[in-house]
Amino acid sequence: MNHWLMKSEPNAFSFDDLNNSVEKKTHWDGVRNYQARNFMRDRMKKGDLVFFYHSNTAEPGIVGIANVCREAYPDHTAFDPNDKHYDPKSDPKNPRWLMVDIRYKRKLKNIITLSELRKYSDTQLKNLALLRRGNRLSITPISAKEWLFILSLERSKS
DNA sequence: GCCAACGTTGGC
DNA sequence: GCCAACGTTGGC
Numbered sequence: 478m479n480h481w482l483m484k485s486e487p488n489a490f491s492f493d494d495l496n497n498s499v500e501k502k503t504h505w506d507g508v509r510n511y512q513a514r515n516f517m518r519d520r521m522k523k524g525d526l527v528f529f530y531h532s533n534t535a536e537p538g539i540v541g542i543a544n545v546c547r548e549a550y551p552d553h554t555a556f557d558p559n560d561k562h563y564d565p566k567s568d569p570k571n572p573r574w575l576m577v578d579i580r581y582k583r584k585l586k587n588i589i590t591l592s593e594l595r596k597y598s599d600t601q602l603k604n605l606a607l608l609r610r611g612n613r614l615s616i617t618p619i620s621a622k623e624w625l626f627i628l629s630l631e632r633s634k635s
Numbered sequence: 636g637c638c639a640a641c642g643t644t645g646g647c
Numbered sequence: 648g649c650c651a652a653c654g655t656t657g658g659c
Binding site: 484486532533534537591611612613615 | 644646
């Protein structure tokens with residue numbers, strides 16, 4: 478099983494929005510980056526665990542846990558000229574963009590902020606993709622060790 | 636294939 | 648709102 482971190486701007490779609498969604502799940506549409514798409518296409522499996530990260534907000538950080546409940550399939554918003562993420566180069570017969578479905582699992586007891594994660598950027602989290610300079614990928618892999626370490630921060634907040 | 640211009644991301 | 652970092656586009 479793989480682990481992931483997925484970013485969302487809470488103004489657009491927050492973890493609470495996921496919790497309030499029908500069946501507590503959503504399709505992760507709008508990814509228009511090849512590296513992120515390839516992660517979904519090649520490596521994201523049903524049951525994979527996901528840290529849900531709030532970006533572009535006053536206190537960026539990990540707020541909850543979700544899991545992948547449907548593996549990659551065509552992102553239909555790429556075919557819709559009225560959609561913000563419309564891409565005329567995505568042919569419905571050979572879709573360029575894909576999405577997965579994720580389902581709400583649980584909210585963390587406290588947000589694990591970006592600044593808290595940064596405290597370990599030279600030690601336990603030195604390979605965390607999220608912390609790499611200039612990282613903008615909306616979907617990044619997390620190793621099993623990193624996952625467990627980050628989870629251990631949930632209760633140890635001083 | 637190079638690279639300047641441009642648009643987007645996202646922390647601050 | 649600012650701006651650094653990055654991916655994409657398109658002229659050549």
